[in-house]
Amino acid sequence: MVPTGNGLTWTERHNKASQPSHGVPQLSPLYDHFSSPHPTPAPADISQKQGVHRPLQTPDLSGFYSLTSGSMGQLPHTVSWFTHPPLMLGSGVPGHPAAIPHPAIVPSSGKQELQPYDRSLKAQADSKAEKEAKKPTIKKPLNAFMLYMKEMRAKVIAECTLKESAAINQILGRRWHALSREEQAKYYELARKERQLHMQLYPGWSARDNYGKKKRRSREKHQESNSGGKRNAFGTYPEKAAAPAPFLPMTVL
């Protein structure tokens, strides 16, 4: 089992959570099913399987990993298919050509990597404020649905010739609900491993660290445009949530 930040296992927390109103049944038994025949390897084990060598607790290591194709035709029972794979490939070799930043870490600028700077300017660059500014942002690990979206987005775009993400995500949301428990469980399991590895890589990280980094103005807008004002427990608004999704054939769903 995977201990969470609260000291409870993920399954325990999940079992304690109230039943989602969108009708997706709790999957905890399936997690047990998954963990038993396919015990989650410790991150160190995963690294060994992938032939990479890097101390997991090293703070500055987290920046490198090797991106894989991301195909999930056959979902592996390892974490690595696209977010944390060969995590340490090239990590011990700064500037290693095969090394690209871990997707969970982005420069605080959000745009590009830091440029090399002159030694004579190093003293200035070492100022605390600058360090703070250059501090990379560690992103949240992706949840099961996000993993599903990442895999299926291209497929939906190809099928529907849509490009607008909002519309794509609506379709993906319906498809997600149409998945069997077993199919969903694959993604829940992947997400669980993602969180586990994220915890190992960034022990002190908290989701709170990223709070306020996205400026949102939608809340006021929504509170004005929706009489109820507040989103329901699922992040949607009563008016929208109350309207049943229109039936779409499976080719679209």
Add this chain to the structure above:
DNA sequence: TATCCTTTGAAGCAA
């Protein structure tokens, strides 16, 4: 250029 939209799930926080 920054934010919105849209989805679900995880996590944080206030009451």
Add this chain to the structure above:
DNA sequence: TTGCTTCAAAGGATA
């Protein structure tokens, strides 16, 4: 403990 809020991805649309 409950319920609400924020963020994670994505890219076209909008202010």
